[in-house]
Amino acid sequence: MSFSIGPWRIEARTVLAPMAGVTDRPFRILCRRFGAGLAASEMITADQRLWHTTKTRQRMNHEGEPEPRVVQLAGNDPALLADAARANVDLGAQIIDINMGCPAKKVYGRLCGSALLGDEPLVGRILENVARAVDVPVTVKIRTGIDRAHVNGLQISRIAAQSGIRAIAVHGRTRADFYEGEAEYETIRAICAEAGIPVIANGDVDSAAKARSVLDFTRADAVMIGRAAHGSPWIFRDVNSFLETGKNTASPLRTEIRDIILEHITALYAFHGEAAGVRIARKHLGWYCQQHTDTQGFRPRLMAAESSSVQFATAAACFGEWADNENKIPGQERANAGNESEGRQDIRHAQAQHHRHA
Numbered sequence: 001m002s003f004s005i006g007p008w009r010i011e012a013r014t015v016l017a018p019m020a021g022v023t024d025r026p027f028r029i030l031c032r033r034f035g036a037g038l039a040a041s042e043m044i045t046a047d048q049r050l051w052h053t054t055k056t057r058q059r060m061n062h063e064g065e066p067e068p069r070v071v072q073l074a075g076n077d078p079a080l081l082a083d084a085a086r087a088n089v090d091l092g093a094q095i096i097d098i099n100m101g102c103p104a105k106k107v108y109g110r111l112c113g114s115a116l117l118g119d120e121p122l123v124g125r126i127l128e129n130v131a132r133a134v135d136v137p138v139t140v141k142i143r144t145g146i147d148r149a150h151v152n153g154l155q156i157s158r159i160a161a162q163s164g165i166r167a168i169a170v171h172g173r174t175r176a177d178f179y180e181g182e183a184e185y186e187t188i189r190a191i192c193a194e195a196g197i198p199v200i201a202n203g204d205v206d207s208a209a210k211a212r213s214v215l216d217f218t219r220a221d222a223v224m225i226g227r228a229a230h231g232s233p234w235i236f237r238d239v240n241s242f243l244e245t246g247k248n249t250a251s252p253l254r255t256e257i258r259d260i261i262l263e264h265i266t267a268l269y270a271f272h273g274e275a276a277g278v279r280i281a282r283k284h285l286g287w288y289c290q291q292h293t294d295t296q297g298f299r300p301r302l303m304a305a306e307s308s309s310v311q312f313a314t315a316a317a318c319f320g321e322w323a324d325n326e327n328k329i330p331g332q333e334r335a336n337a338g339n340e341s342e343g344r345q346d347i348r349h350a351q352a353q354h355h356r357h358a
């Protein structure tokens, strides 16, 4: 159950999708711990004049991340992208990924991200330049095309393979689709049949069964999971286990979920600092509540907390009581319930870390 990107053997067929504002270092580390084979950084602009900002400096921080460390770059100038790739390799990047999939106006408006798919010669120049500039593998993330009338993902994948790109991730929507409708996998299947490089299928993979069917249909090497990991970083463990054994794993125990949440927000405070940490933790706490309908009632209290100490204490009280009330999701039993004592150690560790931070 592995695939390779250049010299790197990736020990899982699931990877975390890069998501600006979500896949910061704490979330990447969490998802890797649950078995994501790769976790790319949030995109970093190729324009080095903007690298002094706190946001970009944070995005370039990979301390403590498991290998291989993937950095995603966004830009449209082949020389600038090549320079940015070299600089990131010097800072510890072990795989460089080029963003040709983002439809966001901020990116698309500057003719970056998925807009590049409309200029195939430029795609070739960018990919060749970056692949030549660094001695680590370069990958690319694309959509299936610009719009339904211009589905050129297959042509882009040929260009990528000819340019020395070592893997391609394909989101089964066009740029014009944005996030509407359902992802289609026919184009990804066609790319897999021809690409000659590893292909990672992306779009709407939200369960182990969906991952299995997308892999079977497309023949991709791996699936990339984005939104389904929000509030559910353990999805990688579930999907990996299903792909390996064909059996569903039970949902995590509530005590484990509580421990993960507290550890996650503690890491967010430590990484982003007080104000940004609380703001970003709010988003993740909202997603954790969304995953479990019986925790929705915690939302107002969690969202109202304005300091890390109040937010942490509120989360510990809400999810603690929830976990104590019932230590498993109704109707589901987890085979390795013995992990609970390990979980309790984790929570003590998280609390101790938080108090040190506060």
Ligand SMILES: Cc1cc2nc3c(=O)[nH]c(=O)nc-3n(C[C@H](O)[C@H](O)[C@H](O)COP(=O)(O)O)c2cc1C
Residues within 6 Å of the ligand: 017, 018, 019, 020, 021, 022, 042, 043, 072, 099, 100, 101, 102, 141, 171, 202, 203, 204, 205, 224, 225, 226, 227, 228
């Ligand atoms: C909040 C958010 C931020 C995203 N940021 C990026 C990004 O920085 N780079 C990128 O290539 N794709 C980005 N994407 C797209 C995802 O990587 C992925 O292709 C998309 O969400 C589809 O996968 P999913 O259905 O599993 O979520 C972003 C998506 C979301 C929801």
